[in-house]
């Protein structure tokens with residue numbers, strides 16, 4: 001029986017039409033939160049909302065493309081007051097630095113840095129006014145280790161980890177905690193459709209546990225950071241990478 005510790009709280013989870021975000025949406029809804037599911041794909045968004053409702057949870061879908069400023073502002077307005085913001089959606093450009101195209105470079109900066117930045121800037125003041133709130137940023141182990149082909153992606157996530165510390169310094173004295181989780185290789189469409197199963201397994205073998213994470217295993221860390229179970233954590237980045245960055 002799940003604790004209903006998020007009853008009365010609203011959680012906005014970007015990139016919750018698939019993968020880690022969809023799992024996090026399910027877990028936070030199970031804990032009692034009203035969840036705002038968002039992404040570009042309305043069909044997948046509707047399916048996530050339906051699955052949550054079927055299990056007795058509360059969720060609604062707001063379509064948004066986080067690279068589009070007007071869309072981003074509409075999302076923030078339609079979400080209304082938010083107690084928990086999970087900056088999870090990301091672009092995953094893969095290219096050697098010498099052949100990285102500028103269009104993907106700019107899109108990754110927009111989705112991975114500018115969107116979390118603007119959502120936080122618009123939504124954190126409401127949390128500050130209430131004296132409570134939790135912001136969870138989803139980073140990656142690649143922010144800490146050099147991985148060929150992931151220059152832009154890794155740099156955007158390193159920036160997000162830096163923002164996690166700055167936002168903690170700015171908002172935590174008012175009771176708003178800001179933390180990040182840095183996952184290792186996880187069985188989602190992002191990795192499997194871009195790198196393929198074999199390359200994903202090769203990366204998984206470099207972790208101490210030798211396997212991919214399930215999206216649920218990462219979503220459990222998001223839930224932990226979103227709730228008061230992590231009441232004394234702020235400005236922290238938790239490595240959920242099967243020890244890849246530890247040894």
Ligand SMILES: NC(=O)c1ccc[n+]([C@@H]2O[C@H](COP(=O)([O-])OP(=O)(O)OC[C@H]3O[C@@H](n4cnc5c(N)ncnc54)[C@H](OP(=O)(O)O)[C@@H]3O)[C@@H](O)[C@H]2O)c1
Nearest residue numbers: 015017018019020039040041065066090140185186188190
């Ligand atoms: N999978 C891994 O191995 C891994 C490892 C480390 C970190 N991460 C991080 O985990 C997070 C979630 O990734 P995932 O693996 O769960 O990926 P995923 O299954 O591909 O899901 C990505 C989500 O982001 C949304 N999204 C992507 N671009 C968007 C945009 N421009 N505007 C709005 N929504 C957008 C997608 O929704 P729509 O398609 O509906 O727009 C989808 O809901 C990311 O921050 C990623 O960097 C993943």
